[in-house]
Amino acid sequence: MSIGGYAHDASGDVVPRSKARPSVVHTDATAAVAADAEIAQMSEADLLAGIDRLRTERDAVILAHNYQIPAVQDLADFVGDSLQLSQQAAATDKSVIVFCGVHFMAETAAILSPDKTVLIPDAEAGCSLAASVTADEVIAWRDEHPGGVVVSYVNTNADVKAVSDYCCTSANAIDVVRSVPEGRDILFLPDMFLGLWAERESGRKLHLWLGECHVHAGFRPEHVLEALDAHPGSDLLLHPECGCVSQCMYHVAEGDIPADRTHVLSTGGMVRYAQTTEVPVAIVGTETGMLHRMRAENQRTDFLPLSESAVCEYMKTITVPKVYRSLRDMVDVVTVPADVADKARLAIDRMVATVPA
Ligand code: 13P
Ligand code: SF4
Numbered sequence: 001m002s003i004g005g006y007a008h009d010a011s012g013d014v015v016p017r018s019k020a021r022p023s024v025v026h027t028d029a030t031a032a033v034a035a036d037a038e039i040a041q042m043s044e045a046d047l048l049a050g051i052d053r054l055r056t057e058r059d060a061v062i063l064a065h066n067y068q069i070p071a072v073q074d075l076a077d078f079v080g081d082s083l084q085l086s087q088q089a090a091a092t093d094k095s096v097i098v099f100c101g102v103h104f105m106a107e108t109a110a111i112l113s114p115d116k117t118v119l120i121p122d123a124e125a126g127c128s129l130a131a132s133v134t135a136d137e138v139i140a141w142r143d144e145h146p147g148g149v150v151v152s153y154v155n156t157n158a159d160v161k162a163v164s165d166y167c168c169t170s171a172n173a174i175d176v177v178r179s180v181p182e183g184r185d186i187l188f189l190p191d192m193f194l195g196l197w198a199e200r201e202s203g204r205k206l207h208l209w210l211g212e213c214h215v216h217a218g219f220r221p222e223h224v225l226e227a228l229d230a231h232p233g234s235d236l237l238l239h240p241e242c243g244c245v246s247q248c249m250y251h252v253a254e255g256d257i258p259a260d261r262t263h264v265l266s267t268g269g270m271v272r273y274a275q276t277t278e279v280p281v282a283i284v285g286t287e288t289g290m291l292h293r294m295r296a297e298n299q300r301t302d303f304l305p306l307s308e309s310a311v312c313e314y315m316k317t318i319t320v321p322k323v324y325r326s327l328r329d330m331v332d333v334v335t336v337p338a339d340v341a342d343k344a345r346l347a348i349d350r351m352v353a354t355v356p357a
Contacts, residue, residue: 003192003207003208003209003210004137004141004187004189004207004208004209004210019128019131019132020131021126021128021131021214022124022126022127022128022131022314023124024122024124024125024126024313024314024317027122027123027124027125027317028123028124029121029122029123029124029317029322029325029331029332030122030317030322032325033319033321033322033325036321036325039321039324039325042321042324044071044320047320047321047323047324048075048320050324050327050328051075051320051323051324051327054324054327054328055077055098055327058095058096058327058330059094059095059096060094060095060096060097060098060119060327061077061078061088061092061094061096061097061098062075062076062077062078062098062100062323063076063077063078063079063080063085063088063089063097063098063099063100063101063109064076064078064079064100064101065079065080065081065082065085065100065101065102065105065267065289065315066079066080066081066267066268066270066271066289066290066293067101067267067287067289067290067312067315067316068100068101068289068315068316068318069289069315069316069318069319070289070292071319071320072100072318072319072320072323073289073292073293075320075323076100079293080267080268080271081169081170081171081266081267081268081269081271082105082108082154082155082169082170082171082266082267083154083169083171083172083266083268083351083352083356084171084268085099085101085105085109086105086108086109086112086154086169086348086351086352087352089108089109089112089113089116089118090112090113090352092113092116094116095116095117096116096117096118096119096327096330097109097113097116097117097118097119098119098120098121098323098326098327099118099119099120099334100120100121100318100323101120101125101315101318102125102126102127102130102312102314102315103120103123103124103125103126103127103130103157103334104127104130104154104155104156104157104158105154106118106119106120106334107157107158107334107336108154108158108161108348109334110334110335110336110341111158111161111336111341111344111345111348112345112348112352114338114341117330117333118333118334118335119326119327119330119331119332119333119334120318120326120332120334121318121319121322121323121325121326121332122317122318122322122332123332123334124317125314125315125317125318126314127155127213127314128212128213128214128215128314129153129155129190129191129211129212129213129241130155130156130157130160130190132190132209132211132212133156133160133189133190133209133211134157134159134160135157135159135160135162135163138150138152138160138163138164138187138189139163141187141189141207141209142163142187145185145187145207147184147185148184148185148186148187148207149165149166149180149181149184149185149186149187150163150164150165150166150187150189151164151165151166151167151168151173151176151177151180151186151187151188151189151206152164152166152167152168152189152190152347153167153168153169153170153173153188153189153190153191153194154167154168154169154348154351155190155191155213156189156190158336158340158341158344159340159344160189160190161343161344161347161348162339162340162341162343162344162347163343164344164347165180165346165347165350166179166180166347166350166351167344167347167348167350167351168198168351168354169266169351170194170239170240170241170266170267171266171268171269171356172351172354172355172356173194173197173198173240174197174198174201174202174356174357175354175355175356175357176350176351176354177198177199177202177204177206178202178204179350179354180204185207186204186205186206186207187206187207187209188206188207188208188209189208189209189211190209190211191209191211191212191213191241192208192209192210192211192212193212193216193217193240193241193242193243193245193246194240194241195208195209196208196245196246197240197245197246197264198240200246200249212241212243213241215241215287215310215311215312216239216241216242216243216286216287216310217241217242217243218243218307218309218310219238219242219243219244219285219306219307219310220243220244221244221247221248221251223244223306223307224236224238224244224248224251224257224283224285224306225251225256225257227283227304227306228257228283231281231283231304233261233279233280233281234261234279234280234281234282234283234304235261235262235263235277235279235281235282235283236248236257236261236262236263236282236283236285237263237264237265237270237273237282237283237284237285237286238262238263238264238265238285238286238306239264239265239266239267239270239285239286239287240264240265240266241286242285242286244285245264248262261279266356267286267290269356270284270286270290270294271293271294271297274293274294274297274298274301274303275297275298277298277301278300278301279301280300280301280302281301281302281304282294282301282302282303282304283304283305283306284303284304284305284306285306285307285310286306286310287310287311287312287315288305288307288308288310288311289311289312289315289316291303291305
């Protein structure tokens with residue numbers, strides 16, 4: 001396995017390249033909502049009624065990711081994982097898509113539906129993982145592996161997708177990797193933990209970019225063992241971006257963590273799990289927004305967070321007043337330059353067409 005995304009210091013040691021993580025401390029959308037005379041007078045009920053009226057007037061569909069705050073999930077027409085939201089964006093017959101998620105997701109919708117208007121309620125809702133790789137870095141990495149196939153996680157900016165051969169989400173990463181013709185080098189980016197998982201499950205050797213999501217990288221195997229000790233007999237659900245997945249699989253092989261009660265799942269997979277499980281307790285290792293959806297699906301099971309502090313501030317910057325403003329003022333429109341979109345679409349189409357096995 002070779003690695004990308006790291007540099008060498010003066011002594012030749014491998015060191016991480018520092019990436020500027022997007023900030024959502026003061027966004028333009030937050031300031032605009034705070035200064036908005038109409039919104040200041042509106043109750044939550046007024047805002048929801050206004051969103052309903054505008055949704056019809058604008059011929060809009062509201063899509064929300066599973067990590068959105070509960071109030072935004074509850075007002076959305078469809079709540080899902082990255083793959084499902086891309087499929088919805090590609091299939092909708094509405095004129096306007098309001099994307100309650102992070103920026104790369106709205107960009108993907110704009111690429112898949114170039115004739116629609118795609119709005120994001122806060123254009124600064126970024127992603128630390130998408131920020132961990134640039135298109136120039138992918139080109140340089142690809143040049144080190146002539147003939148290599150670039151598989152990019154959907155958590156990347158559009159220009160990175162444009163220099164990729166395939167995109168995938170956590171729901172279909174293993175299937176996408178398996179679909180690459182045998183004998184080709186595969187360069188998987190940017191999430192190293194998802195890459196390690198896909199390598200293990202697909203049996204294909206991958207070159208990995210050493211990027212990570214700051215929310216999921218923090219999960220440690222000790223947290224898992226402590227949670228399982230505190231809740232004997234519970235199921236364990238882990239998102240494949242979690243920093244502990246590989247070590248947990250080692251513990252599963254050693255018999256310290258029960259194999260039949262451990263599930264590595266995309267956020268959509270976690271919803272499907274919630275719909276059918278009968279276990280009394282499930283420990284959920286991902287962003288805490290997931291719990292609202294799972295609890296809504298199933299009141300029999302106690303869904304507990306592996307970590308209360310696993311909160312994605314980018315997802316949480318989308319609020320009900322921002323959704324109202326977005327529909328009222330038709331802001332912020334997400335566009336992708338046509339040349340970038342045309343190149344990225346092939347890789348994204350392969351992702352949307354790959355149904356998880
Ligand atoms: P899913 O594709 O599983 O919804 O995950 C998206 C994401 O951003 C995870 O951090
Ligand atoms: Fe990006 Fe991590 Fe937030 Fe997902 S949880 S959107 S990978 S920063």
